[in-house]
Structures are given as C-alpha cells and as structure tokens.
Amino acid sequence: MTDATEASETITYDVVVVGAGPVGENVADRARASGLSAAIVESELVGGECSYWACMPSKALLRPAVARADARRVPGLRHLVEGPLDAAAVLAHRDSYTSHWKDDGQVGWLDSIGVDLYRGHGRLAGTRQVTVTAGDGTVRRLIARHAVAVCTGSRAVVPDLPGVADAKPWTSREATSSDHVPGRLVVVGGGVVGVEMATAWQALGARVTLLVRGEGLLPKMEPFAGELVADALREAGADVRTNTSVREVHREGATLTVTLDDGATVEADEILFATGRAPRTDDLGLETVGLEPGAWLTVDDSCKVTGSDWLYAVGDVNHRALLTHQGKYQARIAGAAIAARAQKVPLLETDRWGTHSATADHDAVPQVVFTDPEAASAGLTLAAAEAAGHRVRAVDHDLAAVAGSGLYADGYRGRARMIVDLDREILLGVTFVGPGVSELLHSATVAIAAEVPIERLWHAVPAYPTISEVWLRLLETYRG
Template identity: 80%
Template sequence: MTDAVENAVYDVVVIGAGPVGENVADRTRAAGLSTAVVETELVGGECSYWACMPSKALLRPVVARADARKVPGLSAAVQGPLDAAAVLAHRDDYASHWKDDGQVAWLEGIGADFYRGQGRLTGTKAVSVTGPDGSEHRLTARHAVAVCTGSRAVVPDLPGVADARPWTSREATSAKEVPGRLVIVGGGVVGVEMATVWQALGAHVTMLIRGKGLLPKMEPFAGELVAEALTEAGADIRTGVSATSVRRAGPDGPVTVELDNGERIETDEILFATGRAPRTDDLGLETVELKPGSWLEVDDSCRVEGSNWLYAVGDVNHRALLTHQGKYQARIAGAAIAARAQGTAPLSTERWGAHAATADHAAVPQVVFTDPEAASVGLTLAAAERAGHRVRAVDHDLAAVAGSGLYADGYRGHARMIVDLDREIVLGVTFVGPGIGELLHSATVAVAGEVPIDRLWHAVPAYPTISEVWLRLLEAYRG
C-alpha cells in the first residue's frame, strides 16, 4: 500500500479495484501512464470474494456429481451425498479466505500505487481518499478518473426485513454452514444458482417468484428446463407470489415469511436475489453535478456523457452487469484513456473499433451454471422482434445430437438460433443442457463477427460432440 502522501498527482486515478478497476489500471500502466488505484474493501472486488469465484467453486461439485450420475459405469460410484464441509473448504480456497494480499501484490507489481480507503470525487479530476485510520489523501488526475465501483444487492424495504438479517448474494456465497431450510426470493441468475448449490448441499429450498418462471431474461425454455431439474432435486418453486413481510424470532431463531396470498412459510434463512443497484451513493458525484446513487450514462468508450475526463466502467454504467463484460469495457476504456492522454487522433470509435465497446450492444454472452447449464448470447426471439428485426427462430433438441448421448444418459437440452432473415446472420443463440457452457464462445464469435449463414455452413463441427448441434441448426434453417 502506498505510503501516506497528502497530495499526489497521477495521469489516471481508478476508484474501485475489482476486476474492472484492475484491468483499467493494467491497460493504462501498460501505456506508460502513472496510475493510482483506490479500494475501500478487498482488491479483487465482488467477483473474487462474493460472486464469480466462490459461487462457481460451490457449483462445480454439484454439477460434476449430477453429470457423473448420468454416465453408465460411473453412476453407482457417486450416489452418496456431497461432503458439504469439503465443498465449503474448496470455496474458501477459491475466495483466498477473504484476504487480498496476492491481489495487492499483483497491483503493485504492475507499477500502480494503491490506496486503501473510501475514494470520493471532490471536483474536476480530484479525488480524496479516507483511509481506515482516518488519514486523508488528495489525488489529482492529469487525464482521467475511472469509477469502477460495481454494484450491490438490493433488498426490498419490507416490514421486518432489517431485523431478519436476510442473505444477499454475499452471504449466500460465503455462508459457513448449510441451513436446514432456505427461502430464495427471485428467479434470476443468482436465485437459480444458489438454489442449485444449497439444495444439493442438503438444504430444503423454496423459491418465491413474482413472475411466471425462472430466468426471465432468457428464452422461456431455459427457465423451464432449469425449473424442472430443480423440482426433481426437491426444490419447491412457487410462481406468481411475492413476500410482503419477514420476521425473525430472536437473534438466531427461524424466519417467518408472509406472502401476498396470505400464506406463511417458516425458514432458517432467506435470500433476496432481487436485483442490483450501483455503488455510487458515497462517491461525491454531486461535486461534479451528477446524482449520487445513480447509474452513470456513458458513450462507447465508457466516458461519462458530458465529461471529457470522467469514465464509468463495469456495472456502474448499467450496460451489462457481468464480470467478463466489465473487463471487456475496461480494456476499451483503458485504451481510450491512453490514446486521449497521448494525443492519438482520431480514436477508433466506429462500430467494432478499438476504442468502442460495441459488444455490449450486440453480443453479450452469459452462462448460468445450474444443472442443466443455460447459456445465451445476443438477442432472444422476443427481443429481436421488439427491435423490429425480421427473424426466424430455429430450434433443435440437444438430446438428438450424437455427442449429448455420450455425455450423459437421458440427456435433456435444447438449442435455439435467431437468424436475421434480411442479412442472413445470427442475432442470438441460446443453449440449455449439461456441459453446454463451453459451446457459448462459438456462438459469441458467430454473433459478434456477424458471420454469414453461408459461411457458417463450412465451419464443420467435430463428431461426436455436442457442438454438432450447429450443423443441425443450420440444416433446419436451410430446410
């Protein structure tokens, strides 16, 4: 950590040292710009300690067991329960036991100066840092300040919620023991992944879904197949219901959840997986005429609209709340900051240019690591139609692909390709099924590269793999 300096000048000041801030710093340092990084919690951010890494460490044993149980000759060997203590210990290792020494060392190794404390804007290109000991540092940026502070879980303001001490995604991924009963409010990615984990580790999971089904932002069949598997595993999924109040009996007692239909459910823990809000409420945005607590609107180089020095990268700009997309934005923003600082002109900000985050509009990939996995990139059928495209949805049963039967007995899955009929390119792809997460990058290349259908026909999938679904989709499209 940087020694106390009351006033320091850098080319770039980065507020937030999660994967996004780390990548902005990496790109600006690689370009020769002096860079300071400010972080109030742990270097590595949400992804390293409470999201991507611990959640996937929890999910991997669950999904691996589910896959193994469907393989002849192996299924009998994996019929027992998961070793919950070993799974949680594996998770702790991947979360670095919530210590950031290694990440701090990496940050300092690239030549960035690190300040631990709360960073706040105090005016144009000016940042103050309040350290854990109350010390104050004043930093000035010659060229850019990048806000990379991410987002936080939203807990609805229900009667009794504060005293009930509900879980958010942080508690769900860092819990030290398995609850006997867990109520999950919300059916998005966090909700279904945590339902998959804790049901498999021994909790009885009840999901409360306000809408019609799970994973509402994906194709309907994705949520349907995931719900089917969760129900078979023992989860209780209730749709069209909302929690209206929660009450915990004593410091460690059970939680009573009251529903809008008058029913009451008793549980040991309750997880609210009901959305995210930007971490911008204590950043001094008012000093530069921006609204505290707001999402920050940016151009395709991630520069805040109306500013020539302030950047908002990752979740805070609300373009795509995914770690890999935030890191993509960080590479774009870091390159743009460096180019502007060095007077490079003109910047390559045209569509698909080096300084434009075009993929955030057209080709955002996401994998939901449930059993079965769900993965998508680009537009769904409904989104494509809303956008005014003339499209055709091409569907195929993944169980009818040779590679899927070899992967698992009783394989269940589905694939959909959305084709723009005017341009004959792929606008979106969705896969659901065991092991399909690794198919997604091929779909992302097809969507981002706007590869013509006629050319995709010559991209021959290896036999016998699940990737053969590409050939079947193209055959179905051509008729």
C-alpha cells in the first residue's frame, strides 16, 4: 500500500472516478457533459467486466445457440441446421466482440469526451483523495474538488472447498473467454451465469452437468422460469441436478473428479463455479475514510455513500442491482447529482422519479436471461410483492396460446405472469419465459416504472399477430 505523501505528482479534478467499466465511464461522461473536469482510474481494461468477460462475450456465445434452436422450430428451415455449431467460428465471433481483449477503442472514446485516464491501482487516501500506483511503481495523487466515485464492480466468489485451488476452476471470466470447448464441463450454481454458460457450452459441444444447491434454477425469478429453463437444458442433453452440493474437487492431470455431498462423483475436464459475487473493495483504501474494506457500500438514491458528502458508490459495489444496465442507470443519476451539488443546485430529494433519484432500482429492475427459452422479468415477483406487504394478484397466461407464438415457432412453450397491486390497480412485476420474449420486456418495464393504471393499459393495443398480444390476454384474464 502506498501512502499519499509518497506521490510524485498531485493533480486536481472536479470528479475522480475509480473503475473504468461501463458504470465508471458513464459517471465520467455525465460529469464532463455538465462542465466538470474528470479523471478515471483503471487497473485492467477500459470497458470493464461487461465488455470483456461478461455481457458481450457471453451473449456472443449464446446467440448462435439460441438462433439454431429457433431455426429448428421453423418448418422448412430446421433441416438446414441439424448439424453442430461451428465452434471455432463462434469463438472467433466472440473474440471480435471483445476487441480481442484490447481497449484501444474505449480509450479513444474517453479521450474524445475529455476524460483523463490513469492506468494503475487506485486507492482512497483520505477525504477526496485517490492515489494511483502504475505498473512501473510511479505514484500519482488525484484530488477531487467535489466527488470521488467508486465504480470498481464485483468479482466472482469461489467456495473454499478441499482441492479447489489445485483444480484451477473456471469463474465467469474463464467461462466467457475460453479458447476451447471442454469435452465435459461441470457448472456449479443455478443462477444467471450458471444457466447461461450451461446453455452456451452444451450447444458448442460440451457435455454439461449442472449442479444446483437449491430446489430449482433462477431462484430470484418466478419458479416457472427455472422450471422451463431446466426442462430445456435437459432436452438439450445437459444433466441438471438440484438439491446437490459439491464436497470436494480433485484434479489428476487433465481430469477433474468432483465429489458431491452424497458421495457420488462426476468426472470433468473443467469446472465452473457460478456461486455468487463479492465487491471489489478489499484493497480500495476504504479504511482511510472510516469504511470497512471488502464491504458492499451503502448509498442513498443518488448513490452517495451513507454518511459522506463527497463519496459515491455506483454499480455493483452498492449491491442494489448487479446488472450492467442498472449500473449505467445509476451512473446517470449519480453524475447528475454530483453536478447539481457541485453547482449548488437544490436536489428535489422528495421527487421519487426525479433526475437525481435511482428509484427504478427499487421498483422496476429489468433482467433477461439469454437461455433457450429466454427468461425476462421486471419489477417484483409474486413472493417478493407479498413479502413487501402488498395486496396483490398474480395473473398467468400460457404464451403458447397466443397467435403470434405459434407463428414464431412450432411447439412454442412459454408462460407470462403479471403481478397487480390490487389497491392501486397498477403493475408491480411482469415475467415472460419463452423464445424471443426479451423484446417484450421493455414494455413491461415502462408500464411498471410509469405506474400505468390497468384501465389505461387496456387501451394499449398490441399488434396482431405478435407474441406481444399476450398483454391483451393477461388483461382479459384479470378483468374476467
């Protein structure tokens, strides 16, 4: 650790951002757009986890798998896509979407908006101070006139099990950047990363065993989402086991032996642990400002850290919604709040849906799981709504019964649910599961965020024949 007094150079900016992923980039961009000077610090690649090890590479791996599955359900086309995927072409396409793990384009964008980039490890060094230690040992001290924004994201957590260290397990990073298709892959964890990577690598030719501690997949979504995704994975050839935990892992040469809690074993070439994430705050100098190293940072709706008037925590590090699009949303909110406070513009703290309040992180968080079938949700599940004390009704409809679904794919299987607040007659949550449903999600997000009354939604007429006609069917079911 380097003390701030050892710095060879001190530079002052209005805003200093630590972490140049999508969240940090957006905070810096909003600061510059408001006329503030900004610096950004990054120890790895500009563009962050999303660009190189998460959103972009994972979706590049998944798109061919889902496209082939869709094509196989279309008469007159399925016979053309019966063969295996060209794994080499898929991996090459993935590499192009990560810019071959080079960040020249992202660096150029920062330069174009006038944000200064400092490469190295950034640490807080007291109030409004950040030290940056470069790879050659050079230390600079950055001082922020108005705000420091911590945008360092999160990292995958690997459980401390016997043999894990020697097994050289995959995390989400290795799973999205591997240059080869493993013959046998064990995936531990039934959340988003687990099911998406199981889908991708099974389609690319790996024999996948998915081990899930709980009773089903995708536990944060409606139960039927995990059920439909599990059925599809099994039909694709994956071995999906629930209520199962790993006891130990042993590697002997190229072969892994995974021992389960019941004593059974599974052999594999690689094992992916998709079992949770932790904040990247352990070596951030939080102790210099009275905060606990390694902790998630608690913030208000402007993303200002509790008890501070200058420190912001934006994106994964505040644990509000670990999703890139929500982090970028928070960044826009935080950037506007930082600029307003710097310019001494009063914030309307009571305005839930104002420019400076990240209300959607409470009420209308959207998420898509890009499996086959897709699972897409916004807002609250039935269980979450009831736990929050709302008086609600769940309204379900079979997506296969909608005219557009049958045209989209033979044998279409899917389900839709909306959660209605019976006291206010608005939507609190919507979930869709089925092929192609990700494109339905934004309409649900708008309806929830805007608190559109059910009586108004009745007049939003869906085009025929599309899958979106499910909106009409849900409303008809609700009205009876």
